[in-house]
Amino acid sequence: MSILIAVHSFRHGIGKTTCLVNLAMMMAQNGYHTGIIDQPAEQSIQARFPADATILDTLHLLDPLPHPLPNLERLSQHLNGYSTPSPLDYLWVELNSPLDQETLPILALCDMVLFVSGIDEHDFQQTAIAVDVARQLEVPQILLVINQAPHAISFHALSAQVQQIYRPDAIAILPWTAEIATLGPHETLCTHLTHHPIYQNLTTLSQAISTLSITSTVTPLRLSFFDLLQLPDQHRTFLSWLIRQRSAPFHAVMDHMQMTPNDTTQFINSLVQQGLITPKPHAQEIHYHPCFVMKSGRHTRKRSQSGLFDDLV
Template sequence: MAKIVAVHSFRGGTGKSNTTANLACLLAQKGHRVGIIDTDIQSPGIHVLFSLDPNDCPCALNDYLWGRCEISQTAYEVTPTADPASSGKLFLIPSSIRTGDIARVIHYGYDVNLLKEGCQRLIRELPLDYLFIDTHPGLNEETLLSIAIADMLLIILRPDHQDYQGTAVTVEVGRHLEVPRMSLLLNKVPACFSREALTDQVAHTYGCEVVGVLPHAEEMMTLASSGIFVVRYPDHHVSRELRTVTAMIEA
């Protein structure tokens, strides 16, 4: 049975795409068939992490949503080169970076039901064990839909007041939509914070599990948007932390 994980954050810049890419890679390395769908149509970016050249992708999610192609045509394999014997696979469904396409979405929108159907078909056709939905920050219609269809809502936040307030809204909305599992992942946590105290506080405040506390890692910043951290630095303590998060997602 496939698991849909909607990854969301209230504001941009929380490291949402980066974390999604790393978690998906770790699951693929463990032998799962994983998909990532970039529904952040207004500001797509996750393809950069996988060094996927948009010019090599004739079909993007936008093309599917406008009925130009089948959803299966928009899935590109980006499995991190590791054990060739492994059954793990990673597929990316990128959004178009063409400014015309982006402007069109912002102007006319699209039928969000198509997104739902697209997800369904991806899970069936590829087929997938996990589908990550990389959402646009904020709570717009496709994000709400993503939450509605997700088995797990993973909210990424930084330890600051704006994120705390915004996360409270998302958690509440998630409860309204009766998401089976809601988890919080703290990212870019300064070294001076006590991990345990922060985990307790956050879990207590939102009544949700905290699946991980990721420190502010210099190396991650250096790598920026050009590579998958867990592939480049598999033994880094951040990678180990991400692995425990992956185990909690699998649980």
């Protein structure tokens, strides 16, 4: 079953579609079979992809959701019924704003939700309400993008403030830039601005998404030093280094292991899946920590019992 990721912002023009398109393309470029569900009738997402995007055999632009949406059970069956030549790893869907009977059912079924927000007070208030709704629905992973942040402010202070307010599982802060406005209707960061800091920040977020989707069903082990000695040489050497560091971001792991980005992603995901390391948000990055304590697994979601859906199920 694919990981369903919903993307939402409470107002238009804040960069929701831009984030979805580029994150989906990044994951497809990394070999994940990625499906994208367009908005009904508008087909706004499909219009954003470059003409040569079809060369990615891992990227699939899928038919829009039915309108109006069916009840939760039939909607779940519909989302699971999307077929491509290969099983989908990730399924992305853009939610219209505001949260209503056309968006809440999708939010209730998703495995992750990515909220895209600006930085003014009204943006923060409305996003906080949406995050609270997602938590009431027990969405397992909540991600946040703060977009169009002015260069004059401290990104470190902003990140700390956002962490305190929303407590997201992963965060990306994207600076305001005039270069985004120069992109044509079929141009993306992935094809035209790979050198840009925004592209780099979204790359870090895409790596966090691929890691978090594994940890949502993984219970870390209680690792002892005896267990450490029983590991393969590469794992033992890396974990010995990580224990001394206490934690390390992706780029530090890549440099230490002298691996390519793709090999580093696979190596980290393997360790996470085995319960040997765990990712935790830190400022604008994900840091990886060695596992020495037992953590509870993800609680079963009882979304159908929520009062929000009394008239939808």
